[in-house]
Amino acid sequence: MLRFHCFFLFLCFCVGLQLVCSRHDPYVMRISCGARDDVHTSPTKTLWYKDFAYTGGIPFNGTSPSFIAPQLTTLRYFPLSEGPENCYNIKRVPHGHYSVRIFFGMVVEPSFDNEPLFDVSVEGTLVYTLPSGWSNHDDEQVFVETLIFLDDGTASLCFHSTGHGDPAILAIEILQVDDRAYHFGPDFGKGTIIRTVKRLSCGAQESLFDADYSGDHWGGDRFWSSIKTFGQNSDRRISTKNSTKSTSKAPNFYPGSIYQTALLSTDNEPELTYTVDVDPNKKYSVWLHFAEIDPSVTSAGQRVMDISINGDTVFPDVDIVKMAGGVNSALVLNTTVPISGRTLTITLQPKNGTHAIISAIEIFEVIIAESKTLLDEVRGLQSLKNALGLPLRLGWNGDPCVPQQHPWSGADCQFDKTSNKWVIDGMYVNELTLRYTSFYLYVCLCGRTYGISMGIFKNHLHTPCTCNLQSSSPPQYRFWLISFWTTWPPLCVNFLINHESTQDKYPFPPSQKENGKNGHLCNHFSQLENLAAVKFFIL
Structure with a gap:
């Protein structure tokens, strides 16, 4: 009996030791915006990685108006010429619960507005609007901090111009916390974000x-x-x-x-x-120690x-x-x-x-938390952006539909209650060049394979989509109308994004007589495997 008791205590000790040893360090990512090299800050010798994962902007000498912010000497600012929305898209972030903190900065240049005012979104949800006078405070106004679940391997942090100076970001921190940290009640979870x-x-x-x-x-x-x-x-x-x-x-x-x-x-x-000032008609979680x-x-x-x-x-x-x-x-x-x-x-x-x-x-x-845009549609628009070489000033960074206060320029978004996601119902892009043309974007979805064909058509084309009999889901259709000024002769862009090996076939709309003014045809889809391809044709 004594031997069994000793064995049981030894087993408990081993299990406890394993639990302690198996606890890994939390994920930590700190970015010194605008920096060309990694930086260590005093007094804790904290490591800040050199700038990366940005969609645009300009690195510049910068400073913070507060001692609270890390003592860094660079920042990244986003003039309107870079687009009304710019983001940091940090990839390979492990699934988990995170404290996301963004420090605001001031461009060291007399000609710049000394206090830019702009909106901040995290994972497509508007979390903060910089108040006037934020740079005069040594408190939480010099940064925004949120607690959020990240479950898709990325962290998307976006900055939206409001016409009051260029957004300027000094530093970014993404710090993993316990999955139940600040569990405030039944609403806690992936559907909510809390902001300090x-x-x-x-x-x-x-x-x-x-x-x-x-x-x-x-x-x-x-x-x-x-x-x-x-x-x-x-x-x-x-x-x-x-x-x-x-x-x-x-x-x-x-x-x-x-x-x-x-x-x-x-x-x-x-x-x-x-007493503290707050925004009206919202919920607040209060923790007293x-x-x-x-x-x-x-x-x-x-x-x-x-x-x-x-x-x-x-x-x-x-x-x-x-x-x-x-x-x-x-x-x-x-x-x-x-x-x-x-x-x-x-x-x-x-x-x-x-x-x-x-x-x-x-x-x-x-x-x-905002519901995001359907991932396939985001990928389609990103491919369209790259294919057309749209100018930076158009924006088109982050999520096309959210935050709802800052959708992509020209995006007509509708909420799909079935998928609980946003979808693109139409697009309108206006560029000041030579000729007005209407483009219909023909989209066919078969399982996880996503095919897109864009051509110059006069009429809205409803064309059957053929999927392999082994496809796990029936074909779905979506037609996007894209209207914009373009150069002449117009471009016909035909591209296919194939996420996995498949025999699915995507016939090009057969009503080829409906094509553009000179009757020239766009090539039909080729059967491609594990390939992302973009083809340009001058009509």
Whole structure:
């Protein structure tokens, strides 16, 4: 029996050791935009890779208006001549949950607008609009940070001009976090993105990142902005050198140092109140951090508080010592609330005892993720863009249909409820050259194989599409009308994208008499395997 007991303990030890050893380091990607070489920044010797994965833009000398941003000397800016939408498309990102942080910069050139205002989207969802005056703040306004699930192997970060200066990006961070980090309730998951509005370390002397606290890498290297008071004479700062229990645990891995300082209310102002400006008619996830570090409180029942948000009690009878399991132990409370107005106010009101206390506050905006455009249609338009050699000023970067505020120029998008994806219903591109021509884009889908033929036709052609009998799905059809000014003689572009070996055949529309003015024909599809081909013909 003793031998069996020892064997069981040994087995448990081996399993536990395997679990610890099998935990890999999180994926980390940091890009110094505009840099020609890799860069290390002080004091942590953080590695920033040289610039890559951009769709356009111009590298230039740059700076950040805030000490918060990494001390880098270059940036990439996107003048309107490069198009209204430009992106970074980072590939080979492992599936997972990520903190995506984008630092904004200022071009070091007197003739440039010193404070560009533009929109930012992540994976096709608009997450941030730079506010006027952002460059005058040493807080979260100098970057945008989101938590998002990336499950297609890429991270697409796009910047959309709004007519107020050229977007300028100093640096990008993509940091993997725990899959359940900041699980805020039933809406948590791949259908939502949360954006950091505020992250405060109450009573801290200085603002620091997780790395400065020697925090766990799985925490996402969060930035904690110090706040020494909520208002004049309304509170006082307290601190302790005692270590705090129940910190740096999965899934959020909070650094223990944020619980070693706090703000404590006073006899004159027994309540603690914090107010932040927010966008109306949105949901916000609020995370409140506590540790009982006040030496005058030693047992449960000595401090009990009610906590309300905009006047509604969300956490009644909060007893930190009781709920955390003792003094110097961390307690985290979370709730998600809809806000109709433009302010979010957190109030801590003491019930037992005379003072309220708090260690840290995190506030996130909950954003519903946009449905993307059907992948085959995105590939088709990207091939069309390359085939026609469309100018950079047209844009056509990122997703054609989302964010809905910034679709591709000329894209007529419709939402398909069956696939829960956007599809292209039509295209209109206007280029100032010589002759107006209408193009019909003939699309045939057989399984995963995607065929496209574009020619000059007078009428909308509904032509049968023949698929191999072994095809797993019936043929589907889509016709895109593309109208634009083009040079004369017009181009006829015929191309096929074949994603896998197949015997599927795509007959060219037989109504060849419907072709362009001079009756010249476009070549029909060739049977190609594992090939992407583009052919140009002058009529």
